[in-house]
Amino acid sequence: MIALLRPFAFALSCVALAALAAPAQAQDFPSRPITIIVGYPPGGGPDIGARMLGEKLAARLHQPVIVENRAGVSGMIGAGAVARAPADGYTLLFAPNTFLIAPHVLPKGTNINLDVLHDFAPVIAPSKGAMIMVAHPSLGVHNAKELVALLKKQPGLAYATPGSGSPMHIAGELFKKSADVNMLHVPYKGVAPALADVVGGHVKITYAAIGVVAPHIAAGRLVALGAAEKERSPLMPELPTLAEQGFPNTATGAWYGVFAPKGTPAAVVDKLNKEFNAALQMPDTVAKLKNQWEVPLGGSPEDLARMAKAEYEDYGKIIKAFNISAD
Template identity: 45%
Template sequence: MKFTRRNAVCAAAGAGLALLLAGAAIAQPWPSKPITIVVAYPAGGDTDAIARTYAEKLSQRVGQPVLIDNRPGASGMIGNVWVAKAPADGYTLLFTPSTFPIAQHVLRVGSGVAHDVVKDFTPIVKTGNIPLLLVTSPTTGIKNVPQLIADAKAGKALTYGTPGAGSPMHIAGELLNKDGGVAITHAPYRGVAPVVNDALGGHVSVGWITPGAVAGQIATGKLVPLAVAERQRTKLMPTVPTLIELGYKDVDVSAWMGLLGPKGMQPEVVQMLNRHFNDILRMPDVQAKMAALGIEPVGGAPSVLAQQIVDDDQRFGKLVREFGIRAD
């Protein structure tokens, strides 16, 4: 075929169109397919429950399915690693509680789950704070924290229950021991429900728990709230004093939840997700669901979560070594 100027122009136009279409295929607007949020804990718990609420709301806003993928094991580290190794395209995210920066310090970490909580992830939004609550049964006769400490100093055999060794509750319990100059014995359980049951039965002197897990028992008088391990009183239980108010200045430990992605996510996608979640956290029905689970909405910029992780990694790493804490 004779090659003419017209052929050259058509060929150039065709090549340009092909490049344009290829570029459009590469640069599709996010999201153009389903999003997966990994929850590194079993289905049915508080973390899973609130993650599903957020997923439903996010799906409505972005027009794509948002799926929850439960990947439990090793105190969340299996799910964490799965997300750390995922493509940083905004389609695989991690929703995690505050065990995220603690687990690596309390577990004997194998190479298969090793990761760096500061360097291997992109913080997106801190969704909520969860106050840590110290409770007791009326049958124990413990009226308040000063009495608890006085009884311990007098040699009375006392125990504090938590949902597990190395949990934020365990760290709060050891900080109270240190500040109070006592040695109340730790009774670690496997999860929240056994702590509640044994606190109700008086089988442990006090229990460290989250408000959502015991709201019903407190309302009926079956459990008595003694204090929260927060710097300020929680809006969820405004009449309950903080341990700092009571003179235990170092007992400042709260749990939290947040959304992250793999390192290297596009800033535009991070900001879009952050805006969506800040809007979701202001929804009345979402706030009601969070309150029922004992979670206070936070939100804010990605830097809020980033700083929380850095601070917790440094502080809890030091405390875990100081107290010799190891997970079972």
């Protein structure tokens, strides 16, 4: 009888040790450098945001935070590297919410086998920007209503995007449906060439992150027509949303998320979340984010999980309805 009970007692002791190990692991964490992987090239928005917050996190945790760029396949190369990393909190993903769009639009032959909702442990949504619709001044419109009036007379005006399947492409298709207008989608290979052609007047309309077009708006090279957001951005509060102008169901949103590999101990995730939240409340962090045309978000891992699930499902429906795919 005693011999039979020994395996059961051993199993119970293992469970007890595991329960004690989690808080101890969080207490000792981190004991070595943390790596934040960005799935985009150096110098872009994700890279700048990751480096700024990585610097704050390093100061708070007293350990180096290294930002590593692994660009390719709409950010999925970097995401895959994090998903395969040990689930110990020492490898994190810093990604824009396009991370949730890519699986829906990538060609079926793409060798990226990721489940973005289940292969990662959400940590925090650090900040958000805004997506806005802009036009070249020569078009002679000053808001979305005036653009729609023009499109009724001149259907087929072109709008530029960084590529098929991009958030800007999705925003354009949503606007076309809501406003019942016809616009021609012209995909480019990246934000820079698309924006250059709109600033040059070769294509008259585009969607872009607020930080990308704000200098051109201030200089009079572009006209802001409306925000493709659920609410006005505090970064440009005078600009009404497209919905406010009578075109509902046109919001896309632009925000960043930090994720750890699936299975990362909850205590470690909570500690990272706590330190990120503290860094986001620092006045100089808020100021730096504002300079990058971002506003702090923060919140719990559960908040990010809810945001990610809702957007993944919403984008999936939109992309299927409009038959959108990447280049």
